[in-house]
Amino acid sequence: MPNGRGLTPQSEDFSAWYNEIVQQAELASQSPVRGCMVIRPYGYRIWELMQGALDGMFKATGHQNAYFPLFLPKSALDREAQHFEGFAPETAIVTHAGGVQLEEPLVVRPTSEAIIWPILSDWIQSYRDLPVLLNQWANVVRWEKRTRPFLRTTEFLWQEGHTAHASEEEAEEETRRMLGVYRTFMEDWMAMPVITGLKTDSERFAGALRTYACEALMKDNKGLQAGTSHNLGQNFARAFDVRYQTEDGEHVLVWSTSWGVSTRLIGALIMTHGDDAGLILPPKLAPYEVVVVPIWRDDEQREQVFEAGERVRVELEKAGVRVHVDAREGMNPGAKYYDWERRGVPLRLEVGPRDVQAESVMAVRRVTPEGADRKLPLPMEGVAGVLRDMLDEIQDESLAAALARRESATVRGLEDYSEFQRLMETEGGFAFTGWCGEGECEQQVKDDTSSTIRVIPDEEYRSPNAPVRCLCGEPSRYEVVRARAY
Amino acid sequence: MPNGRGLTPQSEDFSAWYNEIVQQAELASQSPVRGCMVIRPYGYRIWELMQGALDGMFKATGHQNAYFPLFLPKSALDREAQHFEGFAPETAIVTHAGGVQLEEPLVVRPTSEAIIWPILSDWIQSYRDLPVLLNQWANVVRWEKRTRPFLRTTEFLWQEGHTAHASEEEAEEETRRMLGVYRTFMEDWMAMPVITGLKTDSERFAGALRTYACEALMKDNKGLQAGTSHNLGQNFARAFDVRYQTEDGEHVLVWSTSWGVSTRLIGALIMTHGDDAGLILPPKLAPYEVVVVPIWRDDEQREQVFEAGERVRVELEKAGVRVHVDAREGMNPGAKYYDWERRGVPLRLEVGPRDVQAESVMAVRRVTPEGADRKLPLPMEGVAGVLRDMLDEIQDESLAAALARRESATVRGLEDYSEFQRLMETEGGFAFTGWCGEGECEQQVKDDTSSTIRVIPDEEYRSPNAPVRCLCGEPSRYEVVRARAY
Numbered sequence: 001m002p003n004g005r006g007l008t009p010q011s012e013d014f015s016a017w018y019n020e021i022v023q024q025a026e027l028a029s030q031s032p033v034r035g036c037m038v039i040r041p042y043g044y045r046i047w048e049l050m051q052g053a054l055d056g057m058f059k060a061t062g063h064q065n066a067y068f069p070l071f072l073p074k075s076a077l078d079r080e081a082q083h084f085e086g087f088a089p090e091t092a093i094v095t096h097a098g099g100v101q102l103e104e105p106l107v108v109r110p111t112s113e114a115i116i117w118p119i120l121s122d123w124i125q126s127y128r129d130l131p132v133l134l135n136q137w138a139n140v141v142r143w144e145k146r147t148r149p150f151l152r153t154t155e156f157l158w159q160e161g162h163t164a165h166a167s168e169e170e171a172e173e174e175t176r177r178m179l180g181v182y183r184t185f186m187e188d189w190m191a192m193p194v195i196t197g198l199k200t201d202s203e204r205f206a207g208a209l210r211t212y213a214c215e216a217l218m219k220d221n222k223g224l225q226a227g228t229s230h231n232l233g234q235n236f237a238r239a240f241d242v243r244y245q246t247e248d249g250e251h252v253l254v255w256s257t258s259w260g261v262s263t264r265l266i267g268a269l270i271m272t273h274g275d276d277a278g279l280i281l282p283p284k285l286a287p288y289e290v291v292v293v294p295i296w297r298d299d300e301q302r303e304q305v306f307e308a309g310e311r312v313r314v315e316l317e318k319a320g321v322r323v324h325v326d327a328r329e330g331m332n333p334g335a336k337y338y339d340w341e342r343r344g345v346p347l348r349l350e351v352g353p354r355d356v357q358a359e360s361v362m363a364v365r366r367v368t369p370e371g372a373d374r375k376l377p378l379p380m381e382g383v384a385g386v387l388r389d390m391l392d393e394i395q396d397e398s399l400a401a402a403l404a405r406r407e408s409a410t411v412r413g414l415e416d417y418s419e420f421q422r423l424m425e426t427e428g429g430f431a432f433t434g435w436c437g438e439g440e441c442e443q444q445v446k447d448d449t450s451s452t453i454r455v456i457p458d459e460e461y462r463s464p465n466a467p468v469r470c471l472c473g474e475p476s477r478y479e480v481v482r483a484r485a486y
Numbered sequence: 487m488p489n490g491r492g493l494t495p496q497s498e499d500f501s502a503w504y505n506e507i508v509q510q511a512e513l514a515s516q517s518p519v520r521g522c523m524v525i526r527p528y529g530y531r532i533w534e535l536m537q538g539a540l541d542g543m544f545k546a547t548g549h550q551n552a553y554f555p556l557f558l559p560k561s562a563l564d565r566e567a568q569h570f571e572g573f574a575p576e577t578a579i580v581t582h583a584g585g586v587q588l589e590e591p592l593v594v595r596p597t598s599e600a601i602i603w604p605i606l607s608d609w610i611q612s613y614r615d616l617p618v619l620l621n622q623w624a625n626v627v628r629w630e631k632r633t634r635p636f637l638r639t640t641e642f643l644w645q646e647g648h649t650a651h652a653s654e655e656e657a658e659e660e661t662r663r664m665l666g667v668y669r670t671f672m673e674d675w676m677a678m679p680v681i682t683g684l685k686t687d688s689e690r691f692a693g694a695l696r697t698y699a700c701e702a703l704m705k706d707n708k709g710l711q712a713g714t715s716h717n718l719g720q721n722f723a724r725a726f727d728v729r730y731q732t733e734d735g736e737h738v739l740v741w742s743t744s745w746g747v748s749t750r751l752i753g754a755l756i757m758t759h760g761d762d763a764g765l766i767l768p769p770k771l772a773p774y775e776v777v778v779v780p781i782w783r784d785d786e787q788r789e790q791v792f793e794a795g796e797r798v799r800v801e802l803e804k805a806g807v808r809v810h811v812d813a814r815e816g817m818n819p820g821a822k823y824y825d826w827e828r829r830g831v832p833l834r835l836e837v838g839p840r841d842v843q844a845e846s847v848m849a850v851r852r853v854t855p856e857g858a859d860r861k862l863p864l865p866m867e868g869v870a871g872v873l874r875d876m877l878d879e880i881q882d883e884s885l886a887a888a889l890a891r892r893e894s895a896t897v898r899g900l901e902d903y904s905e906f907q908r909l910m911e912t913e914g915g916f917a918f919t920g921w922c923g924e925g926e927c928e929q930q931v932k933d934d935t936s937s938t939i940r941v942i943p944d945e946e947y948r949s950p951n952a953p954v955r956c957l958c959g960e961p962s963r964y965e966v967v968r969a970r971a972y
Contacts, residue, residue, distance in 0.1 A: 029605070029608070031554070031601065032559055032562065032601070032604055032605075033555045033557045033558070033559060033592065033601070036555035036556070037555075038553065038554050038605055039552060039553040040552055041550035041552050041620070044551050044552050044553055045550070045551070048551065064527035064531070065527065065531070066524065066526055066527045067524065067530055067533075067643065068517070068524050069517045069519045069523075069524065069641055070594075070625055070627065070641050071519045071522060071578075072519070073518055073519060076518065089584065089585050090584055091583070091584075092557075092580045092582070092583040092584075092592070093580060093581065093582040094578045094580050094581075094594065095579065095582065096578070096579040096581065096591075097578040097579065097629045098575070098576055098577075098578075098629030098630075098631070099575050099629075106519065106578075108556075108580065108594075115517065115518070115519070118518055119515070119518075119524055122515070123515075134527070138625075139624075141556065143583045143585075144584075145584070155556050155557070157553065
């Protein structure tokens with residue numbers, strides 16, 4: 001049941017809470033096309049901030065953007081057998097265009113390997129052309145049966161990196177490097193801690209040799225795959241005959257990678273930080289880091305508080321802070337507070353006649369740290385610097401809070417299967433357990449508990465005393481992270 | 487026949503020259519999908535610079551970005567009759583998805599009015615919701631019979647602005663404002679002069695009340711429509727029943743606009759400035775404004791010139807100049823000069839051992855102004871400031887040169903039809919003539935001469951002594967700009 005703010009509490013129905021946030025914070029809305037959402041300006045601005053940060057990191061690691069066609073010839077998709085099997089069932093097909101039936105139907109790209117590799121085979125001739133380090137910002141379409149805004153939509157926006165290398169080692173290095181870039185972005189920008197590691201064979205990208213992923217834990221204790229980086233080996237090079245001439249004159253297949261994150265990250269952001277009052281945005285990804293709410297009763301006061309609000313705005317913009325003055329008429333300050341809380345703005349500044357008199361403003365944080373005062377009066381003099389520091393603190397605290405939450409929802413060393421089953425059915429969370437390495441066992445646990453192996457975690461995440469037995473009782477070959485997941 | 491640089495001279499075959507530039511400057515290449523090009527990194531970087539500038543101007547005029555679905559239900563397209571007639575014949579249709587035939591086929595958007603307006607009808611309730619000022623960066627698909635890279639491709643990238651207003655005046659103001667934004671961008675960034683004005687009924691956007699356009703003249707004296715801004719009146723509001731409640735409680739239809747520019751602008755840039763040696767880029771849109779070419783014979787020299795080149799690079803980057811050091815091994819400096827000339831880099835810096843000795847660098851402009859020296863030695867000390875100023879000069883000179891060229895290819899006051907016909911068949915260019923205002927006459931001239939009325943120009947462009955007769959001999963109602971065009 002929605003609370004006084006029109007939001008269902010998370011504890012009551014997390015899924016309803018999520019849908020209401022998306023709606024009420026005006027992040028996205030439904031469209032007349034099944035499974036396709038509209039990303040509204042407030043949601044799209046978050047995506048633009050994400051894009052800006054990621055794009056900078058891609059360029060800093062030597063990548064260039066390019067753009068490949070939306071359509072793939074249907075025959076190109078089936079050149080790599082596993083890739084075809086993985087994607088063909090969920091594609092959208094163009095059969096008619098320009099008023100006539102096409103000789104060969106076109107597939108709307110579900111991912112771009114099958115159009116990029118035939119083209120790169122022309123671009124790549126010699127070892128001098130390598131490495132090729134490309135990225136594309138684009139829309140892709142996967143015909144999903146059940147969709148949810150941001151988390152799983154028929155059309156979504158993403159970036160897809162595609163690279164070609166002269167050696168297996170370089171390709172593996174690139175795959176790991178980009179996984180690291182994702183992790184840095186998720187932690188430093190999204191304030192969302194992740195566990196990085198290797199996917200099992202059953203969860204591997206269709207056509208990849210190895211898939212690495214960043215796995216996060218949402219506030220309902222369900223896991224979410226936030227980004228993937230694939231070492232494609234020579235699979236696509238072989239399928240599309242992409243060769244380069246070595247210094248010795250040999251013609252050999254290239255090694256390739258691909259890696260991507262999507263608008264799904266906005267869903268991850270919502271479910272990592274939000275609370276019963278609404279969205280909570282880490283400052284670095286907040287469309288507005290600060291919202292100024294002027295408070296007045298009469299025209300004279302109005303003039304004073306707007307003048308003061310304007311001064312603050314100019315100072316903050318000079319300091320590189322994204323700020324908005326909420327000048328809406330006919331709406332009381334309390335309603336504005338609610339509105340911006342629901343939209344997750346990290347800091348609100350109240351400017352009333354008494355504040356103007358005292359040459360100060362009242363700062364209110366979206367999230368009050370334990371033991372701190374909810375409201376903090378700040379002198380106007382030097383306010384931009386103080387707020388800039390506060391925003392940096394909030395960013396750090398957001399990550400620390402999310403990390404503490406994840407750790408409190410993480411269990412290690414479980415070997416008893418019935419205890420594991422109970423855990424997945426009740427609290428959920430991340431469970432570090434053993435795994436015998438058998439696909440059958442993996443499937444059985446999935447069938448029994450609806451949980452999956454999220455990753456075989458990278459070394460730094462592993463337990464000092466990892467379980468010696470798999471949940472099935474056999475000796476463990478890998479420590480794995482299991483969870484029910486989106 | 488290609489010249490020593492592998493380029494066909496413009497005077498011999500402009501169209502071949504264009505295709506070769508696109509290929510050799512690595513701006514775009516063909517794809518296995520008919521009519522769809524691949525935008526290569528160097529070309530895409532130009533698009534990113536264009537996007538950055540335009541996006542800033544859109545935001546400065548109060549617009550926000552959003553994202554609407556790639557697909558339209560087929561039935562939505564036919565809600566506005568003229569719009570349907572205009573676009574239906576060139577659409578691509580998805581009939582199957584997720585392995586089954588769709589109940590209602592989906593149209594891949596040729597433009598987004600038919601998906602945006604049904605959605606905005608939900609968002610807009612009251613006069614308080616107006617104006618709605620949206621922009622979308624997206625790909626669109628129009629099934630073209632004859633395609634050319636950038637100028638006309640089946641899929642292209644663009645931005646489309648969509649706005650809703652409370653009154654006809656506001657909509658008209660917005661339409662004109664965005665036309666002005668385009669003009670400013672084209673002149674100040676692309677260094678491409680344009681004539682703004684109104685399209686005739688026959689060239690109007692399908693569904694619009696009035697279409698305004700920016701028209702440019704390419705180096706082969708053919709016109710090119712570079713951007714359009716449409717006052718849609720209440721046509722789409724009526725078709726999709728988009729109403730708002732006025733302060734008096736009435737429910738009335740909104741007034742709307744749309745406006746767009748596309749990757750076609752890259753084609754316009756090529757054909758506005760390029761010469762027989764290749765591309766020429768105005769500094770503001772050059773992926774690299776400066777390329778440093780180190781020159782060396784032995785390892786000792788190599789170390790010296792790279793050290794000097796690196797110092798210059800760091801200084802230039804500090805000054806906000808996009809710079810690249812061409813460190814390719816096994817390629818002589820002359821080949822590098824050719825390469826960067828072909829790619830249109832405004833300034834090249836040669837750094838050889840003697841330059842290092844003299845604490846100087848040699849600057850060479852892509853285009854040498856008349857009477858100026860081609861090569862200019864510059865002291866290392868303070869080189870960034872000097873180059874920054876030179877780049878600003880080059881930007882200004884590019885526009886001045888393009889303007890002078892257009893003016894020299896513009897004829898005013900023509901009333902004699904046979905003279906006009908001869909002009910269109912020989913020199914081409916812009917002809918300011920009279921027009922009786924009749925569609926039949928317009929069509930006849932088109933049939934006879936392959937020229938069209940580009941625009942009824944805005945007042946500032948009109949001739950002091952405009953023709954009093956149309957080409958058909960009847961009294962002129964409008965002065966118009968005619969040309970053969972892309």
